[in-house]
Amino acid sequence: MGLTAAVAALSLAATLAGCGGVGDSGDVTLKLVAADYGNNDSNTSQKYWDDLARSFEKSHPGITIDVDVMSWKDVDREVAEMVKNGQAPDLAQIGAYADYAAEDRLYKADDLLSIRTQANFLPLLSRAGEVDRVQYGMPFAASTRLLFYNKDLFAKAGATPPKDWKGIREAAEKLKAQGVTYPFALPLGSEESQAETMMWFLSGGGGYRDTADISYEINSTANVSTFKWLKSELVDPGLTGPGTPGELDRQEAFDAFARGDVGMLNGHPTLMETAEKAGVDVGKIPLPGTDGEARATMGVADWMMAFKQNGHREEIGTFLDYVYEDKNVLAFSDKYDILPVTVTAGTAMQGDPKHKDLWPFLAELPTSELYPVGQTSWAKVSESIKKNIGKAVEPGGDPEAVLAGIAQDAKDAEAAE
Template identity: 70%
Template sequence: MRRYKGTTAVLAALTITATLSGCGTGGSEGVTLKLVAADYGSTDANTSKKYWDALARAYEQKTPGVKIDVNVLSWKDVDREVAAMVERGEAPDLAQIGAYADYARAGKLYPVDNLVSVPTQANFLPLLRQAGEVERVQYGLPFGASTRMLFFNEELLDQAGAEPPADWDGLREAAAKLKAKDVKYPFALPLGSEESQAETMMWLLGGGGGYRDATGTAYQIDSPANVETMTWLKEKLVGAGLTGPVAPGELDRQQAFDAFVRGEVGMLNGHPTLMDTARKAGVKVGTVPLPGIDGKAKATLGVADWMMAFKQNGHRKEIGAFLDFVYNDKNVLDFSDRYDLLPVTVSASDAMEADSEHAALRPFLEELAGSELYPVGETSWARVSESVKKNIGRAVAPGGNPRAVLEDIARDARAAETSAG
């Protein structure tokens, strides 16, 4: 674990808070808390199970009578497995997964203010705390965050005589120069089924639109701004042969990231983990804010995963004390450091920003406060996201109709809202 400068006082205060919360677990003799968590690691060597096992043992040592049963599952399985557990009436006490809203609206989760101490709840970054709310009550505790920036291969751009883009025209010009130098993917555009809802949202924000309207109360997927954005992509980038040999609708994010690490990509939209991986592979990585139609995009995409506490087993006090421990600065920074994620608390973010070893992450931290997150508080979002993944690649395909595709997704969104009640 890297040492973060200037955190001594903060760590001391939060340690006292966590210790006091732990002392409140008297009468918890023999309680076992079941935790299901997602695996952020890519191999057995960096699996998240190592993090959670060490954290659980440390907590058990300071809190006699409380055991933490840890079950770490891959991201491909964890959401489905937790849903199956809940369906069987075997909900875990805690789940760290991708979405919380369905469980909150079904009345299965504890509100956060019934769980953790006031200092812990107040320490979440305001944007993320608000994103964890359903009808103004917080149920989701943010766990790991990231933002997106435009990544470029400095050597490839230099060889092509191209400049890092500040807007879409600059992006198209740089991509054309990269293509002229036979760069395999001048701009990698992953609109395949893996995570195209993220790539799409970044472009919609760059065009002045987005998934939701300005009030955040309704979907606007087929808005004129969004149609214009997807039309520009189809005609000016994809149609001009500037996105590489794989059709965007068939290119998944990991494929694009792997190609960037191999030095085959001039530019793409990426997150902090890719930056670290690419640099370790010898790629000289540059970053700039996401370009928009006439300058910097109005916002970048912010992403957070979620911790939630189920009511079923009735361990509210024990869960709350453990979460106070999970969210102290030492543990938040340890997890963020292992997986190149952004901290979700104010004090940990300040500590990371002040640490010169993390200078490369400062632009991502700066972008987080003004980023826009998925509408995760809406139960309709899961269906909308799936519709985007399934359909958006057709919008930029040869013969594709961006307006018609967005209208199809918009119909799915309306149906999802209706069924959600």
Template identity: 65%
Template sequence: MSALGLMGVLGGCGGGGSSDVTLKLVAADYGDSAANSSEKYWADLVERYEADHPGVTVDVSVHSWTDVDREVKEMVDAGDPPDLAQIGAYADYAADGLLYQADDLLSIPVQADFLSQLASAGQVDGIQYGMPFASSTRVLFYNKELFAEAGLTPPKTWDDLAANAEALKAEGVKYPYALPLGPEEAQAETMQWLLSGEGGYTDLMGAYTIDSVENVETFNWLKNELVGKGLTGPVAPGELDRAEAFAAFAAGDVGMLNGHPSLMEMAEKKGVEYGMVPTPGADEESRSTLGVADWMMAFKKNGHRDEVGEFLDFVYSEENVLDFSREYDLLPVTNSASRAMSASGQDKDLEPFLDQLPTSELYPVGTTSWAAVSAEIKKRIGKAVAPGGSPAGVLGAIQAAATRAESAE
């Protein structure tokens, strides 16, 4: 995600009659430079929409991911929420009764087009408030040149991965397996590993199970078989951020790591030949992988329900979802756009991620305690694999914090 600090306002020119409506949308920037800022995507979309809806003006302000959630929170706290926000989380606003339900806004075909697990993740108490806007999954990336030099084939199990890492270390590879458990995005790497060990953050009922037997076993394995054997590189996992790990992969210094679609372009720009395979599991390929989604939500404060709904139907048309997904190497959030992407030769590089999407699991974003739990994971999880660290102790402490956060809801 971009952290450019770019901020712009895109406006249309609806007429000045008393029946005219201006919709305010605050959106996140997915670009990594001024040239591909999300401002351009929204400017084009809004221009096309306003041409067919003369009474409606859509003002879009685009902010970096560093700033956008805070910007929306400040607007809400000041009693002046935007009509629409496209940001990282929706549950707090839904719990406070500030959001429209999705079925009060969207036409039935549009709402039914969302991928089912993304629509479910947008629900609080069985009612959808969060509309998925962008999604991605994770696969294991590996450096083809380093693998060829060491005579390796891609791993399918944890034991394969550890053996490959040993061989890469013997060849002098700096990061045989990069394990970013630093504060930037530790919750993602952690969940990917927990899922591959048949665990996860919650049970089927949505209760936190962070210190489950399966999860403790997974982190014991990581600590003893990877980190303890010096197979994760010179930076302690608890101090390695995802951005640094990705940059090291693009520099040719990493044998294997979990990655999402944006890593493809980073590696290609630096001339690194890479392969991608499903996440290895304890005994076989992992049956589930991490899915991540960002969210669109509509605030009730200003009214404009009909205009917001019509605009969102346009935003979620197959053409617009495909355009956005292709521009930023992300996965479509709708069935129609996913089918179109699967059938199109131009999207072949995203196929491994698309294949994973139906069985992906998302963070428990529908619970308001998740933000606090995620922060706790980022702060503590690196200590679980540190020398002298106790996976059971660290996971137990995070579970205790999750239980407190849940009871405070």
């Protein structure tokens, strides 16, 4: 039976078995710390959460929601500091949960959500929220990646959208001949190079973990071959633009694409909207692989988690069931061009023409691969990638040696788990 049918079949059971009722402890205030998906005061996520909280409170007297929205630059660090000081919030909507789960600080999703709500998460995202096969991280927002290209620059260069790596090289050569600043923008700087690296690993048939998800496989044959190709076929011939990829951050590359200075890059839904508003005619295709479409694209999820420190399990569950109602999931997706994390909201988006621009990203989500966020070692591995991966393609760089160094860091981090 498909998940959508299972969700419907479990609706009655959810009413009977869900942990949505409020306890007898009197009025409760739940503290929620959340990340800001907006880029200015006019579209801050604080407004979304304030509106949702006031709506919830009207229908759930006795529960007050106190929301503090922080920038992505600060929110993970601030929550970690709160936890360290014994002042954990009831809920946090941030980037990672595994460390807190490993320290037994979080409620299990089973202990919070109604059956209907928990069953409605996309299976891929539910699994990514698990530590030792128990779900602690509840997906809140998701996105996938596609290859973006500037249709006008491609037309002027006589280039065709690439279907494989050979096509990427050929298109980049034509774009360079037309004077395009960045034929293929390759941001391997410290900002988010773990994402760019993962996309290329996947397109080359590799990935961060082995197929059984037992251990890291950073310097696999496939991954080494991928970065050797990048260096010899794109970077060394000057097809990735001025400077070296290790000095190019993601936001710089995205800004350049919105200015019309980039022929191709790997992008996400927010860039699509920004570039189109700037007048760029954006083409979007699945990531090309060595001999055709990549076996998978990269998926990204941000997480909701509930801390046990203050109790309030039933009230937290009641609020989260409300948070994950379709109307609220879709309202957030609408506001920030983010993919919904539930089956029913995703189905609604697929059936609504106003979301047509997001359909290609949504189609990639069920088969995408996510960071190994359930591993407490991932934070250290990610930092090593950010610090070192750009060296693999710099002049005189040795991709095999650089990936071996990162692999050793991963092995050390895993041993410390």
